[in-house]
Amino acid sequence: MALESSSGHAFYRKVRRGLGLHHLFRRRSSGISTYPRINHTWPSSQQDKDHLRNHTVVVDVEGGLLRSSSTFPYFMLVAIEAGSFLRGLVLLCVYLLLCCLPLPEEAKLKVMVMVCFLGLEKEKVKTVGRATLPKHFLEDVAMEGLEAVRGVQILVGVSSVIPRIMLEVFLKDHLGMKEVVGREVKAIEGFYVGLLEKGSEGCSELAQGSGPKIGFGSSSSYSAHGHHHLFSWCQEVYLVTPEEKGEWSPLPREQYPRPLIFHDGRLAFRPTPEATLAMFTWFPFAVALTIVRTLIFVSLPYSASVTIGAMTGVTTRVINSPTSTTGQVKPKHPAPTNPKGHLYVCNHRTLLDPIYIATMLNKKVSAVTYSVSRLSEWLSPIPTFRLTRDRDEDGRRMEQALQRGDLVVCPEGTTCREPYLLRFSPLSLELVDEVYPVALVNLSSMFHGTSTGRFKWLDSFYYFMNPRPTYHVEFMDKMVINDKKSNSKQVVNMVQGEIGRVLGFKCTELTRRMKYLMLTGEEGLVDANQ
Numbered sequence: 257m258a259l260e261s262s263s264g265h266a267f268y269r270k271v272r273r274g275l276g277l278h279h280l281f282r283r284r285s286s287g288i289s290t291y292p293r294i295n296h297t298w299p300s301s302q303q304d305k306d307h308l309r310n311h312t313v314v315v316d317v318e319g320g321l322l323r324s325s326s327t328f329p330y331f332m333l334v335a336i337e338a339g340s341f342l343r344g345l346v347l348l349c350v351y352l353l354l355c356c357l358p359l360p361e362e363a364k365l366k367v368m369v370m371v372c373f374l375g376l377e378k379e380k381v382k383t384v385g386r387a388t389l390p391k392h393f394l395e396d397v398a399m400e401g402l403e404a405v406r407g408v409q410i411l412v413g414v415s416s417v418i419p420r421i422m423l424e425v426f427l428k429d430h431l432g433m434k435e436v437v438g439r440e441v442k443a444i445e446g447f448y449v450g451l452l453e454k455g456s457e458g459c460s461e462l463a464q465g466s467g468p469k470i471g472f473g474s475s476s477s478y479s480a481h482g483h484h485h486l487f488s489w490c491q492e493v494y495l496v497t498p499e500e501k502g503e504w505s506p507l508p509r510e511q512y513p514r515p516l517i518f519h520d521g522r523l524a525f526r527p528t529p530e531a532t533l534a535m536f537t538w539f540p541f542a543v544a545l546t547i548v549r550t551l552i553f554v555s556l557p558y559s560a561s562v563t564i565g566a567m568t569g570v571t572t573r574v575i576n577s578p579t580s581t582t583g584q585v586k587p588k589h590p591a592p593t594n595p596k597g598h599l600y601v602c603n604h605r606t607l608l609d610p611i612y613i614a615t616m617l618n619k620k621v622s623a624v625t626y627s628v629s630r631l632s633e634w635l636s637p638i639p640t641f642r643l644t645r646d647r648d649e650d651g652r653r654m655e656q657a658l659q660r661g662d663l664v665v666c667p668e669g670t671t672c673r674e675p676y677l678l679r680f681s682p683l684s685l686e687l688v689d690e691v692y693p694v695a696l697v698n699l700s701s702m703f704h705g706t707s708t709g710r711f712k713w714l715d716s717f718y719y720f721m722n723p724r725p726t727y728h729v730e731f732m733d734k735m736v737i738n739d740k741k742s743n744s745k746q747v748v749n750m751v752q753g754e755i756g757r758v759l760g761f762k763c764t765e766l767t768r769r770m771k772y773l774m775l776t777g778e779e780g781l782v783d784a785n786q
Contacts (some may be wrong), residue, residue, distance in 0.1 A: 308470060313405050314471045314490055318415060320474060321413075324396050327418055330389060331372045332532055373449075376448050384422075386777075387521065390519065395526065402513075412434060413427040413438075440453035472495075473495055475497055519673065520776075524700045545569075576730060577616060597663060601694065605696050605698045606705040607715050620638055621664050622661060625641070626645065626669060667682075668681075677762070679752075680752045682744035689737055690736050691735050695758040697728040698727050699725070702723060735751060
């Protein structure tokens with residue numbers, strides 16, 4: 257049922273003036289569906305809030321949760337991450353053209369969906385919805401919107417704009433919603449054809465579900481996107497005005513319902529139309545620049561690579577450098593009493609971690625790798641030793657590497673972008689009597705230098721595509737290991753804790769395998785011949 261024109265205009269005028277409209281529409285009677293009672297002020301008393309918790313609350317995602325009214329960034333993320341940068345460029349051009357045309361919003365949405373989804377594999381879009389979109393949705397969630405529905409037992413998220421496949425994992429896994437109602441995109445044999453289904457899947461279940469329902473959203477979305485239809489099954493609807501929503505603040509990380517530790521995707525920024533245009537303008541220069549930067553770090557001596565790299569915009573900051581201004585190793589890291597080399601243990605941010613440590617030490621060190629392509633090993637300016645995940649064999653290989661010289665180990669086994677440390681493997685610490693921890697932080701403004709998908713050999717190239725890639729390297733005091741065999745777990749936790757303390761990161765028990773299962777559904781093994 258649609259709103260009559262006159263009553264509809266009166267309704268929106270009253271909402272903007274902040275008036276409650278308890279009697280604007282008649283209640284349902286005689287089996288005929290009429291519109292719910294409209295309220296402007298969300299219940300503030302504890303008694304009213306407790307009463308709401310016994311209801312099913314239907315939340316308008318765009319109007320009641322997200323601060324931004326633009327859905328373009330989410331379509332752009334799908335176009336680039338599940339498709340390609342070329343598809344993203346086409347989507348940007350089409351979007352700019354649509355902004356100049358006097359078309360209905362529904363027609364513009366259908367064109368955007370067609371460009372974004374046509375020909376994409378359904379499983380790839382699911383992966384983007386699981387691994388990439390939740391981070392960007394969480395950064396757009398309003399603290400006030402989430403606080404309004406926090407504690408409600410049954411939450412249902414609805415959207416008339418964002419397809420359900422893009423929203424489902426975020427709303428269920430990160431916000432704890434029971435059901436998600438949204439638009440469906442047609443697919444044939446696992447590939448999208450770019451057409452929107454009629455209606456929204458889940459509407460009938462929402463209408464027939466037992467128990468009273470209460471809606472929550474904004475007056476602007478209620479008008480523009482037809483959410484009055486989705487809310488027509490609610491007894492009451494609470495709406496906020498655009499002025500109130502404009503004052504909403506972003507949700508702090510510490511208030512996330514579920515900590516965001518893992519995420520994927522190449523873009524390190526929110527791809528608004530302006531930011532995306534800037535990225536594509538920079539892209540041709542970035543490709544040329546990353547080749548130059550890679551050649552600098554691969555071919556030039558360590559003492560020269562940092563200086564020349566800085567001339568191209570690469571920023572490196574070292575704290576407690578173990579080398580002097582002349583490039584000689586300081587006595588702080590004296591030669592070990594045994595014939596083995598030093599063992600440097602660091603957290604893992606990108607594949608460049610060992611290279612930066614070698615550069616700061618101004619000497620060649622070795623590094624251990626696991627599930628890295630042969631091309632990445634071939635491009636590495638330092639020797640690498642591939643691990644097998646067989647404990648005895650890996651211990652033997654690291655022992656041989658230490659006999660030849662210094663060794664860099666990343667005990668996390670995989671990279672982590674967020675301020676968390678994954679569980680450290682104790683194997684390497686069982687081979688030495690002393691360890692030299694190194695704390696690393698890298699900053700990227702445009703592209704992430706890590707990925708869980710294919711073409712991981714491009715990771716370092718993407719990192720150097722940033723306008724000003726930055727690395728912070730802090731050498732910590734050496735730690736002496738006593739009785740390393742029997743207390744390896746305690747020792748490795750101590751090393752992890754010290755690196756976490758220096759960086760301000762939280763330590764976790766999560767592992768590499770858990771990361772890949774959560775993001776890709778697989779264990780993350782890479783073809784060595786890639």
